[in-house]
Amino acid sequence: MNAGALRRLSGLLRKESLQIWRDPSALAIAFLLPAVLLLIFGYGVSLDARNVPIALVVQRPGALAASFTSQFARSPFFRPRRFLTIQDAERAMTAQLVQGIVWLPSDFARRAEAGGSSPIGVIVNGVDANDARIIEGYVQQVWATWLTARAQAAGGGAALPLSVAPQVRFNQAVDSRDYLVPGLIAVIMTLTGALLTALVIAREWERGTMEALMVTRVTMREILLAKLIPYFVLGMGGMAASVAIAVLLFGVPLEGSVWVLTAASGLFMLTALGMGLVISSIARNQFVAGQIAIITTFLPAFLLSGFVFDINSMPRVVQIITHIVAARYFVAILQSVFLAGNVWSVILPNAFALAVMAAIFLGLARAITHKRLD
Amino acid sequence: MIRQVLALIVKELLAVLRDAKSRMVLIGPPLIQLLVFGYAATFDLNHVPVAIYDQDRSAASRDLVARFLGAPSFQLVAMLRSDRRIDALLDSRQAQLVLVIDRRFTHDLLTGQAAPVQAIVDGRNSNTALLIEGYANTILTDFSLNWGADHGRPAPPAVLDMRARYNPSLSSRWFIVPGIVALLTQVVTLLVVALSVARERETGTFDQLLVTPLRPIDILLGKGLPGLLIGVFEASVIIAAAVWWFDVPLRGGLLPLYLGLLLFVVAVTGIGLMISSLAATQQQALLGAFLFMVPSIILSGFATPIANMPVWVQDLTLLNPMRYFLVIVRAVFLQGADTRMLTSQYWPMAAIGGASLVAAAWLFRKRTV
Numbered sequence: 158m159n160a161g162a163l164r165r166l167s168g169l170l171r172k173e174s175l176q177i178w179r180d181p182s183a184l185a186i187a188f189l190l191p192a193v194l195l196l197i198f199g200y201g202v203s204l205d206a207r208n209v210p211i212a213l214v215v216q217r218p219g220a221l222a223a224s225f226t227s228q229f230a231r232s233p234f235f236r237p238r239r240f241l242t243i244q245d246a247e248r249a250m251t252a253q254l255v256q257g258i259v260w261l262p263s264d265f266a267r268r269a270e271a272g273g274s275s276p277i278g279v280i281v282n283g284v285d286a287n288d289a290r291i292i293e294g295y296v297q298q299v300w301a302t303w304l305t306a307r308a309q310a311a312g313g314g315a316a317l318p319l320s321v322a323p324q325v326r327f328n329q330a331v332d333s334r335d336y337l338v339p340g341l342i343a344v345i346m347t348l349t350g351a352l353l354t355a356l357v358i359a360r361e362w363e364r365g366t367m368e369a370l371m372v373t374r375v376t377m378r379e380i381l382l383a384k385l386i387p388y389f390v391l392g393m394g395g396m397a398a399s400v401a402i403a404v405l406l407f408g409v410p411l412e413g414s415v416w417v418l419t420a421a422s423g424l425f426m427l428t429a430l431g432m433g434l435v436i437s438s439i440a441r442n443q444f445v446a447g448q449i450a451i452i453t454t455f456l457p458a459f460l461l462s463g464f465v466f467d468i469n470s471m472p473r474v475v476q477i478i479t480h481i482v483a484a485r486y487f488v489a490i491l492q493s494v495f496l497a498g499n500v501w502s503v504i505l506p507n508a509f510a511l512a513v514m515a516a517i518f519l520g521l522a523r524a525i526t527h528k529r530l531d
Numbered sequence: 532m533i534r535q536v537l538a539l540i541v542k543e544l545l546a547v548l549r550d551a552k553s554r555m556v557l558i559g560p561p562l563i564q565l566l567v568f569g570y571a572a573t574f575d576l577n578h579v580p581v582a583i584y585d586q587d588r589s590a591a592s593r594d595l596v597a598r599f600l601g602a603p604s605f606q607l608v609a610m611l612r613s614d615r616r617i618d619a620l621l622d623s624r625q626a627q628l629v630l631v632i633d634r635r636f637t638h639d640l641l642t643g644q645a646a647p648v649q650a651i652v653d654g655r656n657s658n659t660a661l662l663i664e665g666y667a668n669t670i671l672t673d674f675s676l677n678w679g680a681d682h683g684r685p686a687p688p689a690v691l692d693m694r695a696r697y698n699p700s701l702s703s704r705w706f707i708v709p710g711i712v713a714l715l716t717q718v719v720t721l722l723v724v725a726l727s728v729a730r731e732r733e734t735g736t737f738d739q740l741l742v743t744p745l746r747p748i749d750i751l752l753g754k755g756l757p758g759l760l761i762g763v764f765e766a767s768v769i770i771a772a773a774v775w776w777f778d779v780p781l782r783g784g785l786l787p788l789y790l791g792l793l794l795f796v797v798a799v800t801g802i803g804l805m806i807s808s809l810a811a812t813q814q815q816a817l818l819g820a821f822l823f824m825v826p827s828i829i830l831s832g833f834a835t836p837i838a839n840m841p842v843w844v845q846d847l848t849l850l851n852p853m854r855y856f857l858v859i860v861r862a863v864f865l866q867g868a869d870t871r872m873l874t875s876q877y878w879p880m881a882a883i884g885g886a887s888l889v890a891a892a893w894l895f896r897k898r899t900v
Binding site: 194201203206207250252253274276278279281282283284286287288290291293294296297300301335336447451452460463465466467469471475489492493496497503 | 560563564567568570571572573574575576577578579580619622623624627654655656657658659661662664665668669672676685687690691692693694695696697698699701702703705706817821825826829830834835836838839840841844858861862865866868872
């Protein structure tokens with residue numbers, strides 16, 4: 158690059174920076190949008206069921222039934238409500254006042270003493286299948302605790318032949334916010350990164366200023382670079398703000414190093430901006446560019462990145478499609494760097510994939526943006 | 532007067548449906564989203580990669596391992612011979628569950644002590660971790676009860692008999708797909724209505740409308756009803772797809788469903804008209820629609836339960852029409868609810884719809900004079 162090219166580039170950079178500075182909407186997209194979305198998501202999205210209202214129906218109260226139901230009162234997961242008949246409890250569940258029913262039939266104590274294995278009826282509201290599964294798991298825990306407590310009180314051997322020691326790595330409290338917030342950063346940065354640049358070239362076309370740029374001596378490469386550099390800085394600023402909110406406000410641990418996080422974010426930002434430039438060059442119209450940006454970047458990042466929905470559980474075809482979603486790799490890196498630390502076996506392959514995608518999109522943007530009117 | 536409003540409605544429908552690009556926005560993305568959401572958005576676990584370190588290697592431990600291999604939710608990725616690789620497998624996400632069967636397993640089983648089994652779960656995705664724990668626990672408990680029965684151990688005093696009402700196999704598709712009816716209806720209706728007035732303002736034809744004999748209220752009707760029609764039509768297509776393509780059972784009647792749909796679309800139309808009255812350009816209207824849409828979807832209970840949100844956020848959701856309609860669609864689809872049971876969901880939507888239409892009419896008058 159010779160001196161003339163450098164001078165032209167710095168002139169273009171100055172123009173872009175001034176444009177950003179004078180039009181608050183770009184600054185709003187870079188800083189306000191991530192912050193607002195992160196706050197809404199961070200407070201609003203939680204998969205942790207606590208204080209689940211549950212109906213307890215004890216048809217014949219007794220010592221054994223009381224020892225079982227008292228376990229529910231003690232559990233942090235449940236808020237038990239007593240019902241006299243199973244019909245009342247069913248009505249409460251239909252009206253969604255309770256999420257499930259635990260039912261001790263009238264022969265509960267008699268059968269428990271006669272031969273054991275006295276059935277306890279558990280009915281959960283299956284409308285929200287995920288919630289129902291989690292509630293079933295909690296009921297099972299309460300039951301196992303009750304058995305162990307009884308066996309210990311009786312001074313005998315183990316209640317069940319097996320004792321399971323569950324151990325959760327990387328997120329001991331199994332707090333859904335700790336895993337959702339890092340994933341959210343990826344989703345939000347996809348949106349802002351692509352939206353920022355999707356509009357910039359389309360805007361020049363729409364306003365006719367692209368033609369003005371074409372009659373000057375600047376090359377297409379210089380125009381693209383001048384678009385890329387300021388928005389990269391802006392996007393990384395938004396990224397830093399998001400990480401600060403995650404760590405300081407939501408208390409998400411940052412186990413890995415800040416440098417790994419910065420490097421990975423840089424790669425991802427290049428990919429997102431590259432996608433935005435490609436969209437911008439194709440659409441040449443702000444309305445269509447904005448629509449395409451939302452449909453091709455935001456929704457796949459939300460659904461196909463493994464941020465809420467587990468990729469392993471998707472149908473094979475959908476799993477293959479997820480490989481072309483850049484956010485997938487960034488989500489994997491973020492969740493590891495935040496919750497597990499610098500796990501190189503996760504970071505390196507995903508960072509490599511991001512680098513390849515960044516190169517493809519930036520190259521594509523260069524290839525399809527021509528200095529010509531047609 | 533009715534004829535003139537009708538003419539305006541026809542004109543609006545033509546304006547939206549004639550342009551190839553806006554036709555695409557109305558038809559393409561919703562269909563793609565329906566398919567992708569329907570297939571990708573699942574909380575059910577399949578093929579969870581599991582590694583097993585069996586230190587005991589006895590008949591009993593092999594029986595336990597076989598139960599994990601036979602379960603469709605789990606897929607074996609490694610049989611370990613030492614504990615050295617456990618951390619590496621978990622770190623790199625090659626295994627999401629590592630089951631460690633202790634050396635004393637058979638010995639403890641036979642002597643009546645609790646035989647230790649360790650289940651190590653990757654907690655980076657906490658929801659998956661909870662579900663994996665639940666699945667593993669079910670298998671381990673089944674093994675416990677069977678082994679106890681086979682070897683003459685006293686049975687536990689009570690066992691759980693678990694059933695799920697309304698969705699016996701707990702398929703999350705039955706939960707997500709009816710939700711999509713609400714989601715896409717809101718997106719499409721809001722976009723159509725929010726852009727309608729802004730488009731006329733931007734192209735300057737709005738002034739022409741104002742000099743016609745139409746009253747502001749007639750213009751409002753002419754702008755609102757096309758969105759209403761398109762929204763109801765779009766919802767009907769998705770409902771049909773839910774029933775015939777995704778095989779979600781429709782247990783209730785169409786009357787409670789469509790009553791809810793109508794109130795919901797009216798409420799969304801009112802909000803869309805408010806946005807449209809405030810915006811000067813299509814760009815601003817689009818931004819306004821987006822700013823309303825994202826929080827309203829996230830805080831509606833579509834993917835995560837409202838009951839899990841902090842109380843002040845739960846209070847905020849009371850203003851969100853989608854919250855009520857989601858309850859209605861799911862209740863009608865899965866629980867077979869009737870209109871009487873859903874009264875408590877209908878009236879808040881009617882109130883939101885009425886209030887937003889009045890507000891839109893007021894804003895509209897203010898901006899036109």
